[in-house]
Amino acid sequence: MSSLPPSFKPRQFDIAVVGAGLIGKVSALGLAQLGLSTVHIAPTLSQLSTTPAAGQWSQRIYAFSSSSQALLKKIQVWDALDLSRFQVVRDMRIFGDRNGPQDQLHFSAFEAGTAQLAWIGEANLIEQTLDQASRFQNKLERLDATVTELAFTETEAKLTLDNQVEIRAKLVIGADGARSNIREFAGITVEQNNYQQSAVVANWFCELPHLETAYQWFLSDGDILAMLPLPDQQVSMVWSTSPENANTLLKFNEGEWQVRFAELAQGAVHATLGNLRLNSAPAAFPLSKIRAKQLIGPAHNPQVILVGDAAHVMHPLAGQGLNLGLRDVATVLRVLEKRESFRQINDRMLLRRYERERQGDTSALLWVTDRLKKLFAAQSTFEQGLRNWGLGLVNQSHLLKRRLIHQALGENHFE
8 A cells, every 4th residue: 555745746647546445446456457557545445355254244245247247357356256255146036015926026047048147245355356456456556545625627637635645647537435525526416315214234044045036025114125145045134114113123132123024024024034043233324316417527628437326326126236336337447448549538528438328327227216116115005006016017028027137237238
């Protein structure tokens, strides 16, 4: 980890990546592998990610699509992962809130002609591998710092860090999360909708085999419960509920959890997975929808690209937030790698290509997840019948299900 004295002259790089999470680390490594001099800036980069002890699992569990796997393979990270800590998902079962035999939707990898629907794994396992790979990339420098100021000239961006060091870069990648300072510095505004919900997450050992299946129940009170399969007969829970109920759930002891699970979806959760034994302390985080009005900025002379949660945040009901962010990164890499020889990496035409390519994928997924969330939160008899009828209707169409699966896999978004 580099540490530059305040008196050091401004450093020049092709690209500055800002943000400490998985999206930022993938961006920095991938860009450096293109031969671009890259500086990765975040206040916690020296805190190397570690995996939990044997038998323990991180609470930050994600579903990784085929497009995400393809990107991680391209930057030579996927094959270095401990895949024994990843769980292949071959089926997904989604249940409506009337619990009728037709009020459900089944996605099958076999039916779609693909090896798997997703992989479920820990974000910090990938981050740990990214940290290791980054130390051996000679085009990548990592700085433990915070960007306090961002200014723009006609040809480059100037980043001032909290240690008074100045970085100059032709292009800045804003990967610094939903409360992105880079987004604000670039003058990019957002559309935001607070869902008035929190996601309660925890890992559980299940009595019955999960059968490599991801389960999701839309509950009658508007809650959404997902159980994602993990190795060693475990599941990762994501329960979207009111903030008040989230606070109650966080205080539950093991016995109270068992009673609640037995009640949910008229006992369907308990019947599917059996008794559940807690394997991580539950945690909760608020849910909202955020979309940046532009993905590049400033408007008059773009030199910033937003990726990941800095660009968009969605409800977790589709489990696609991280995959959407990784498709942002894949598009950045592809646009820069295939640019014409006469174009600089901050050429306005290149940045507009990125923005145009990402708008359709982003708009579609944000719209669908937002409408589904609102539809299943509605309590009228008509809306209840409509949403459950819709699940059954889609379930009867093999062609539509196949198209939905391949859209979720993101296979058309990475080359």
